Amino acid sequence: MATSMLRIGNVELSSPALLAPMAGHTDLPFRLLCRALGGVGLASTDLLNVHSILRERPRAMRLAATAPGDEPLCMQLYGNEHDPLPEAAIWAVDHGAAIVDINMGCPVDKVAKKHGGSLLLCDIDSTVRLASGIVEAVTPKTGVPVTAKIRLGWDDERLVGPDLARALEQVGIAAISVHGRTTEQFFRGRVRLDGIRDVVDAVDAIPVIGNGDIEVAQDAAHMIEYTGCDAVMVARGALRRPWIFNQIRSLLIDGTALPEPSFVDKLEFLILHLNLILTHLDERAALHRMRSGIAKFARTMGHVKPLKESIRTAHSSSEIRQALELWLNRARDGWEPKTIQEGPEAEARAREVAHATASMAGVSL
Ligand SMILES: Cc1cc2nc3c(=O)[nH]c(=O)nc-3n(C[C@H](O)[C@H](O)[C@H](O)COP(=O)(O)O)c2cc1C
Structure with a gap:
């Protein structure tokens, strides 16, 4: 299946597989990890509070930090019509954003109750005015496109997605x-x-990026085939498979289903992630991110409970490194854990096999 190169405004993306914004996860080291494994067309920051970035608060600066190799970068902002979103969008462009995205989908109370996020799905007119103000502040002067990330609507009675998307396109999103x-x-x-x-059917010419539940590359192919969307965005699946973007790119562009990385590869990816966190953040972040991330990542690694335990209970990044290197040495000698027979991982594998079988038989799932 070949899909044409995706262009968002003046930004040409080398792959139709995008890393979604994920608060608490999509920091610079994680984005660089996914990019290093290939196939990432665009990666986004976590959602950024406009007041915090304009005041250059340390936490916000860490979330907005970028570095060479982290291109093209999307910075996602959240806020409402009372917030200085246009000024924050200009700040984002001045600090490395190739694309500025407005969060219109966050359901978390802290964001959606007062500030923005999904709240913006509730009043189309005011959201479109807000978006128009941001586009006018940014795109004519800098050429940087402004995008929006939405949900289908607030609830089933208010499925505003198509109307909102059409109206946003008309003001230059x-x-x-x-x-x-x-x-x-x-x-x-x-x-x-x-x-x-x-939503795809509602817009005239701008790209629509589909998102949700993409766990394996075949899920992306299926979403594009079923919905006609131009590209896909992966969030949670990337925490388990940061290499998924390369698999999606390869399947969609070259028609090749890449194999799952080996056990050795996966241990090397963990070490790379650790190194990236230590390079771009610090010891504290390394401990926190590796300890909290290992459960998800290890779901694709078979029975590695002792490895997970040694990372979860480590007191320093060097203990984590030692554990990973120990396992890596064993793995290089040919040792492999037993594969997983049940749980989300097995379900994803089963879906992968079902998609492959269906596509061989010319059936669409
Ligand atoms: C932990 C977590 C944090 C998220 N943070 C953001 C965010 O900052 N901005 C945003 O637009 N969406 C956020 N999302 C939503 C994801 O971008 C995505 O829309 C959603 O998870 C569905 O995609 P998935 O099935 O690939 O995970 C978050 C999701 C998760 C699980």
Whole structure:
């Protein structure tokens, strides 16, 4: 399956697989890890509070930090019409954003109750005015496109996604990414591909990026085939498989299904992530990120409970490194853990096999 190169405003993306914003995860080291493993067309920061970045608060500066190799970068902002979003968007452009995205989908109370996020799905007119003000402040002067990340609507009674997307296109929003759930759904149920297709059908010319529940490359191919979206965005799946972008790119552009990385590869990716955190953040972040991230990442590694335990209980990054190197040496000698027979990982594998079988038989799942 070949898909044409994706362009968002003046930014040409080398791959239709995008890393979604994920608060607490998509910091510079994680973005660089995904990019190093290949196939990332665009990566986004966590959602950024506009007041905090304009005041250059240390935490916000860490979240907005970028470095060579972290291109093209999307910075995501959240706020509402009372916030200085246009000024913050200009700040983002001045600090390395190739694309500025407005969060219109965050369902978390802290954001959606007063500040923005999904709240913006509730009043289309005011959201479109807000978006128009940001586009006018940024795009004519700098050429940088402004995009919006939405959900299908607040709830099933208010599925505003298609109308909102159409109205945003008319004021110059350069692309829409859509998570195929309502705010009220939070993360429950399966992604609703019909809802994404309605958004695709509603816009005239701008790209629509589909998002939700992409766990393996075949899920991305299926989403594009079913909805007609131009690209996909992966969030949680990337915490388990940061190499998924390369697999998606390869499947969509070259028609090649790349194999799963080996056990040795995966241990090397963990060491690379550790090194990137130590280079760009610090010891504290290394301990926190590796300890909290290992459960998700290790889901694709078979039975590695002792490895997970040694990382979770480590007191320093050097203890983590020692544990990883020990396992790496064993793995290089040919040792491999037993594969997993049940749980989300096995379900994802089963879906992978089902998609492959269906596509060989010419059936669409
Ligand atoms: C821990 C976590 C943090 C998230 N943070 C953000 C965020 O900062 N901005 C945003 O637009 N979406 C955020 N999302 C939503 C994701 O970008 C994505 O839309 C959603 O997880 C569905 O995609 P997935 O099934 O690939 O995970 C977050 C999701 C998770 C799980």
